[in-house]
Amino acid sequence: MSTEKIEIISGIIASVLVTVFVLGLAESISSGAAGFWGGLPFWGICIVVLPLVFYDLWNTCFRKK
Numbered sequence: 001m002s003t004e005k006i007e008i009i010s011g012i013i014a015s016v017l018v019t020v021f022v023l024g025l026a027e028s029i030s031s032g033a034a035g036f037w038g039g040l041p042f043w044g045i046c047i048v049v050l051p052l053v054f055y056d057l058w059n060t061c062f063r064k065k
Helices: 003-031 035-062
Strands: none
Touching: 003 035
16 A cells, blocks of 8 residues: 555544544533533534644645645
């Protein structure tokens, strides 16, 4: 396998794992003792951070250099 393909596969796997972890954490905070309003700031952070993760994946793996 070429280095480029390995980078793409590992980047996609890592991005999906980060997304699942962060959204699962946000859901557990919102459904736990904090409630919806207590978890809302974390959801806001998630909405800002996750697009940055996928932009970095695109910039690193798929953008023509």
